[in-house]
Amino acid sequence: MSEGIAFGGLRETAAPVERTRGPRRGIGAAAGRLLGALFVLALLVFMVGPIVWLALRAFSGTWQYPQVLPSEWTFRYWRSVFDDPNLGHSIKLSFIFAPVVTVASAAICLPAAYAFSRFNFPGRRVLLISLFATNAFPKIGLYISMAGVFYSLNLMGTFLGVVIVQLIGTIVFMTWIPTAAFSAVPRSLEEAARDVGAGPLRVFLRVTFPLAAPGIFVAMILSFLASFDEAQGTFLVGVPNYVTMPTEMYTLVLNYPEQAAAVFSLLLAIPSVVLMSFARKHVMGGRLAEGFQIR
Amino acid sequence: MVLPPVGVVAVFIGFPVLAAVAYTLGRADGPNSVVSSLAQRQHIVKHGVTFAAYHEVLTNQSVLRDLWATVWITLLSIAIVLAISWAVALYLRLTDTRLARTVSALAVVPLFIPVVIASYGILIFYGPDGFMKTIAYHVGWHSFPSYAYTLTGVVIGEVWVSVPFGVLMMSSGLNSVPNALIEAARDAGASMPRTVWSILLPLNVIPTVIVATFTGIYVLGSFTVPYLTGPTAPNLLGPAMSNFFSAFNQPQQAEVMAMIVFVLAAGIGFVYVWANVRSSKRAGATS
Amino acid sequence: MSTHASGLLIDRVSKELGGRTIVSDLELEVRAGELTCLLGPSGCGKTTTLRMIGGFLHPDRGRIVIDGEDVGRLAPERRPTAMVFQNYALWPHMTVFKNVAFGLRLRRVPKREIRERVEQILALVGLTHHQHSYPARISGGEQQRVALARALVLEPKVLLLDEPLSNLDAKLRVRVREDIREIQQRIGITTVFVTHDQDEALSISDRIAVMSEGNVEQYAEARALYREPQTTFVANFVGTMNFYRGSAHGDGVTLAGGAHVPCDDLSAHGEGEWEIAVRPEDVQVGTNGGGADARVLREVPRGHYKELVLDLGGDQVRAFVSVDHPDVEQTRVRFGRVLMYQEGVLRRSPATVAV
Numbered sequence: 001m002s003e004g005i006a007f008g009g010l011r012e013t014a015a016p017v018e019r020t021r022g023p024r025r026g027i028g029a030a031a032g033r034l035l036g037a038l039f040v041l042a043l044l045v046f047m048v049g050p051i052v053w054l055a056l057r058a059f060s061g062t063w064q065y066p067q068v069l070p071s072e073w074t075f076r077y078w079r080s081v082f083d084d085p086n087l088g089h090s091i092k093l094s095f096i097f098a099p100v101v102t103v104a105s106a107a108i109c110l111p112a113a114y115a116f117s118r119f120n121f122p123g124r125r126v127l128l129i130s131l132f133a134t135n136a137f138p139k140i141g142l143y144i145s146m147a148g149v150f151y152s153l154n155l156m157g158t159f160l161g162v163v164i165v166q167l168i169g170t171i172v173f174m175t176w177i178p179t180a181a182f183s184a185v186p187r188s189l190e191e192a193a194r195d196v197g198a199g200p201l202r203v204f205l206r207v208t209f210p211l212a213a214p215g216i217f218v219a220m221i222l223s224f225l226a227s228f229d230e231a232q233g234t235f236l237v238g239v240p241n242y243v244t245m246p247t248e249m250y251t252l253v254l255n256y257p258e259q260a261a262a263v264f265s266l267l268l269a270i271p272s273v274v275l276m277s278f279a280r281k282h283v284m285g286g287r288l289a290e291g292f293q294i295r
Numbered sequence: 296m297v298l299p300p301v302g303v304v305a306v307f308i309g310f311p312v313l314a315a316v317a318y319t320l321g322r323a324d325g326p327n328s329v330v331s332s333l334a335q336r337q338h339i340v341k342h343g344v345t346f347a348a349y350h351e352v353l354t355n356q357s358v359l360r361d362l363w364a365t366v367w368i369t370l371l372s373i374a375i376v377l378a379i380s381w382a383v384a385l386y387l388r389l390t391d392t393r394l395a396r397t398v399s400a401l402a403v404v405p406l407f408i409p410v411v412i413a414s415y416g417i418l419i420f421y422g423p424d425g426f427m428k429t430i431a432y433h434v435g436w437h438s439f440p441s442y443a444y445t446l447t448g449v450v451i452g453e454v455w456v457s458v459p460f461g462v463l464m465m466s467s468g469l470n471s472v473p474n475a476l477i478e479a480a481r482d483a484g485a486s487m488p489r490t491v492w493s494i495l496l497p498l499n500v501i502p503t504v505i506v507a508t509f510t511g512i513y514v515l516g517s518f519t520v521p522y523l524t525g526p527t528a529p530n531l532l533g534p535a536m537s538n539f540f541s542a543f544n545q546p547q548q549a550e551v552m553a554m555i556v557f558v559l560a561a562g563i564g565f566v567y568v569w570a571n572v573r574s575s576k577r578a579g580a581t582s
Numbered sequence: 583m584s585t586h587a588s589g590l591l592i593d594r595v596s597k598e599l600g601g602r603t604i605v606s607d608l609e610l611e612v613r614a615g616e617l618t619c620l621l622g623p624s625g626c627g628k629t630t631t632l633r634m635i636g637g638f639l640h641p642d643r644g645r646i647v648i649d650g651e652d653v654g655r656l657a658p659e660r661r662p663t664a665m666v667f668q669n670y671a672l673w674p675h676m677t678v679f680k681n682v683a684f685g686l687r688l689r690r691v692p693k694r695e696i697r698e699r700v701e702q703i704l705a706l707v708g709l710t711h712h713q714h715s716y717p718a719r720i721s722g723g724e725q726q727r728v729a730l731a732r733a734l735v736l737e738p739k740v741l742l743l744d745e746p747l748s749n750l751d752a753k754l755r756v757r758v759r760e761d762i763r764e765i766q767q768r769i770g771i772t773t774v775f776v777t778h779d780q781d782e783a784l785s786i787s788d789r790i791a792v793m794s795e796g797n798v799e800q801y802a803e804a805r806a807l808y809r810e811p812q813t814t815f816v817a818n819f820v821g822t823m824n825f826y827r828g829s830a831h832g833d834g835v836t837l838a839g840g841a842h843v844p845c846d847d848l849s850a851h852g853e854g855e856w857e858i859a860v861r862p863e864d865v866q867v868g869t870n871g872g873g874a875d876a877r878v879l880r881e882v883p884r885g886h887y888k889e890l891v892l893d894l895g896g897d898q899v900r901a902f903v904s905v906d907h908p909d910v911e912q913t914r915v916r917f918g919r920v921l922m923y924q925e926g927v928l929r930r931s932p933a934t935v936a937v
Contacts, residue, residue: 039382040398045426047401047458050416051408053426057419065424066432108299127301134308136509137560138516140533141553142308144540145315148550151329164307171300229409232518236537249411250522258419265412276407475671478638481658482665483685483736493684497675 051269058262077259087248087264094228094245101166101227102220108167109174110216114208116175117182128176135172142168143233150237157241165233170223177222181215182208221279225272312557315550321345330546337547352551360529362555364446368531369514372453376510377503379454380461385491388469402462405455414523417452418443444526452520457513461506468502469495501574508567512560532556587614587770588649588662588739590635595644596796597630604630606796608644612740612789615770617763618801619783622793622819628776629744631793635774636742637661648739664733665742669749670725672717678704678728679713685736703735706765723754730762734769741766741773747782759786780820784808792816814926817859824865824899826858830922839896841874843917850922850929857923862889864918865901873914881909 061072081087116128155161185208193203231246245268253261314326321340323331338347352358383402387395405413420426422443431439442448472495480490518533532552540549590612597605605627612618620628633639635646637658646654653661672681679700686696704710707727712720726746733741747755763786766773777783783790784804791801800812811817828837830851834844835858867890880891890901894915922929
């Protein structure tokens, strides 16, 4: 049972459970509770503070240190960001690259995911793990190595170059998750379809794909975000011709007032928050620990 | 059917990495010719290999400082992330109140925020006119430090970004310990802390290793967080190698640094694989 | 092993969980050294009661008294009880020896004494050869014995067993339950055993508390439960029973379907409507002389006896007869010993209709 943002997991529901404590009396218990409350408060501030602070700043006009809150609230920085040609251009680019990369990634990886799921060929596990491992490696190192070769291939500063760089970051999502999604479709359903006369292609289109679709959809969301939020590779390869929103952030903090940077940050965060909310139930399933063990 | 993604990875990652290795060893021919023609201060040979580039980088004082910073910031981040992950996961597992669930939901907030934004947010939150300094001012602590552009800020940023994975993983691990095992320990007379130490901890070594290794590899090779929140020098190897590549126009040295990071990451990865193999061997031998 | 056994008193205990009343005003007094079974269908509150004794749940009202001491405020780690869990709950990362020794280590018993006591208890349950094995390596029955050893080594005042046999296959269950009984008697420890299997309960308990919907219907020895079930629930739950609605008079009963059946022994007489209960073995089929007309519907061989299902003018009756009972279709039926209930409770003569 996973409800919303609680973590699913193995909870025995057979035996009635109640958290019993002996009678809590005295300084020890009170101190313990105080410590617990402090811990929760500290965690709250630590995790959520920076985002809230940033959001406040995006709507602030005048905000002098050490005021706790802005003395003037305004939307004018929002307007200035939308009116700025450079920033507007990077917003547009981000929304061009992300779908392109997602579609390209799907086209390349989905057939492979199907093969990984349905056929047991030699080296299957090795390949799956190496696809994962290459992504686990420090990205900046990879991009630097890639950039060297990109010069020879004339890909530096090109649209295709940026697409490739962002695509690399999506491969893990587009192979592992759809593989799991396809594997979760019971073979018996496909066999039943064949049994009543459907050919392999029709079985795929009518049975396998629709059932695996939710998982594939999640993979596409994560890939979209991976591409949309991709900063390092685009920074190396795309600049100065192609500057997406995240890459713009690197220099934006130097050249624009803080409020504008805050506005831009919120804009960049919105697709992430919205899409992750869709995908979260899948990402936060309780069997995460088992999925990461090499079997 | 499997060829396309494997092919893409092979061509655009595998091949460049091999070429980069060759370049770091002094070969500027073939795929490395273009980048080499733009580069400065290279160590090139026509035949065989040379370790001159490695020598230069590894004796460069500022690089060594960056390497040292990278290592200890990685270790520190791992320690803090493990502490927070265990604390939150235990809190959720052992109390299961609405407050606990809220806390664990909060711990996962960073998943929703792009790293670039997170870095910027942390930069100003802990900066000279940020929340921390503001609150400190109001309680009379006027000399509270600003962590913007400091290594402390980098640690804060790295930890912030890595906590969700840690909390998810540890929660998953703790949840797969059945209630009966905990009750049996209490029935035998163990207090809650003792139960955590004797039962929950040993049964969750693998998730702990996973969190440690993934966090380690991430922080080791990170770029965005140190670039935005860290000082000019010393900083982590990520921004350092990017500087060598773009600003100083010394791609060969940059690629040497990339190799160093790879080796360190591979070392951590090896720990992960070894721990997994050892645990499945233990499980296999006893079944 | 301590030879002083302790009594357990459950004094008017109630518990509500999730808005439902699981246990309501429960009273039970277990004698020292006795093996008492809590028997009942799912949801009757037996496991909840057990967990309250063990300290994993707190009663909303009432007391739990062990050896004269109210233990209600004690956390499980401090109670003088030890539980054997349904799935054994052996710690997988510890050997059998370490599992059993854990509680002793917590109490800082010196190493030598730990070794002695653990080896002694493992010998008692017959697992000495497995002391250094891991739980995953040993069989289900052996795991169960480890759980038992782990509980007993702490010399608790009360031993609690939560459906300990439900994960074992049928043949093993019989052997293991007898082992448990033997060990329990040898040590003389007060034991509470939860099960939904009446066979289990009837075969090893000193007394059985039949529970339904949070209450004890009857708490007695097996024989009493079988022969004198105090409520219709107990009559139905323990063994097989024929039930009818009808009226009583003189020498027999008249069933709702109209059949008039002569009886040898009615527990109560009187006016009005009765719930009439007869054990299948107390149904006499094919008597020469009086009896209600009956038609045989089905015959089921059961090894050393036969079961007949007969139609008694609209009502069905099950009867146990001997293997060489003649095969006839039309016959006559009499009842031997009949139990009479009103409002679900067993009545005895002299009967009063309104109680």
